[in-house]
Amino acid sequence: MKIAPKVLDAFALATVDxxxxxLPQLSRALYRECDIVLRAAGGCWNRRAKAHVFxxxxxxxxxxxxxxxxxxTDQDFGYYPTPPAVAVRLLELAxxxxxxxxxxxxxxxxxxxxSVAAAGCVVDCIELREHHAAVLQEESFAxxxxxxxxxxxxxxALYDRVVMNPPFARGTDIRHVEHARGFLKDDGLLVAxxxxxxxxxxxxxxxxxxxxxxxxxGFFEELPEKSFQSSxxxxxxVIVVIPGEQRTAAVPARREGEAPPAHRDEQLRSPMDIARDILRDLHEAQEQMQALMDDLGNSFDT
Known part of the structure; x- marks a missing residue:
């Protein structure tokens, strides 16, 4: 995010304690611009301190x-905090x-x-941004x-569970989840x-x-539309659940001649369900095409 020169001038007069x-005394409009930048940088307004606290x-x-x-900004790193309802579902599936x-x-x-620590688990955290890691260290739950x-x-492969909300951009989430499988015990469970x-x-x-x-x-579970709007x-x-190798292998024994149980994705589906999936895929493809056209239009405008 580029910072306007007048905002930089205001920052030159700021004091740190x-x-x-x-910030110094500013016009309401200039203060709002400064506030946007400071919040993007990780600061939070504290009414009691009358300051942005980092x-x-x-x-x-x-x-x-x-x-x-x-x-x-945090969004430049693909950081979108997990909303409470999504966190609850992650923990249920874990x-x-x-x-x-x-x-x-x-x-x-x-x-x-x-929330994982509150459930009585032993938690290890990895975080790229230092100011986020400082929050985790200060709270001492990990x-x-x-x-x-x-x-x-x-x-x-040290962990019973891996629970995660990785960055999404350009398939980064797939790379993160694939990499995370290497940290999972054979009888563990990964939920992302x-x-x-x-x-x-x-x-x-x-x-x-x-x-x-x-x-x-494993399997995928759709989350409700706009689940991350607040973020x-x-x-x-979606949420993906991937079991470790031993967890997958622990299937019920079958008697000789007995047919294997159907996988959830192999069960016959009704024509209406198939039609709904096709319409959903078409709708998502149209949205992606419209977003691409908008991006191209913006490029020509600038």
């Missing part, structure tokens, strides 16, 4: 904004119980991990908080929020991922 940043000393951040004229070890990669500010790019972390595109995109990565989910005995995106989302 610990984690608090105080998870850490904002001096370095303030200097970076003034020198670059830009601020990197089948948590006290004492389980749980990894939360891309933990953000702990919208999911905090056993460990590692500041790192999750995709660069070496997999170790994903873009709905993972269930229908024709790309090689998406096609292979769907095959992996099916072969593992700033209208993207359609």
């Amino acid at each position: 610990g984690h608090a940043l105080r 998870a850490e000393d904002p001096t370095v951040l303030l200097n970076e904004m003034r020198s670059s004229g830009t601020v990197v 089948e948590l119980s006290p004492g389980l070890t749980v990894l939360e990669p891309s933990a953000g500010r702990g919208a999911v991990a905090r 056993r460990t908080v590692q500041v790192a790019d999750f995709l660069t972390c070496t997999p170790q 929020v994903m873009s709905a595109g993972a269930t229908f995109h024709k790309s090689r990565a998406a096609t292979e991922f769907r095959a992996t989910v099916e072969q593992s005995g 700033g995106t209208l993207n359609s989302t």
Whole structure:
């Protein structure tokens, strides 16, 4: 996000006291512009302190904004906090119980991990952005908080559960979920929020991922439309559940000559269900085409 010169001028007059940043007396319009930038940078207005309060000393951040004229927002990193209703469903599908070890990669500010810890589980968090990690460390509900790019972390199959809400852009969610499987015990369970595109995109990565989910005995569950509206995106989302290898292998024994049980995706479906799926896919394809046309139009306008 580019920062207007008048906002940068106001920041030059700001004062920092610990984690608090105080602006000088400004016009209402200019204050609003400054507030947008500071919130995007991770600051929260604190009425009692009469300042924007950050998870850490904002001096370095303030200097970076003034020198670059830009601020990197959480959304630039694909961060959209998990809404409470989605977090509840994630935890239900994760089948948590006290004492389980749980990894939360891309933990953000702990919208999911905090609830996992409250369920009596031992939680380890990985988070890319330092100011988010500082929030996790300060609250002390996690056993460990590692500041790192999750995709660069070496997999170790140490966890009973992996519960996650990864970034979605350009198939990043698929890469994150695939990488996360390497951290799961053989009898564990991975539960993740994903873009709905993972269930229908024709790309090689998406096609292979769907095959992996099916072969593992996993499944997708659609989330209600606009589930992430409160977090700033209208993207359609799903939850994927992927069991570990031993969990998949633990199927009931069959008597000789008995037909195997039908997989949930192999059961016969009614023509009306099939027609509804086709119409939904057509509608989503039309929305994507319209978004592409809008982007092209905006490019020509500028």
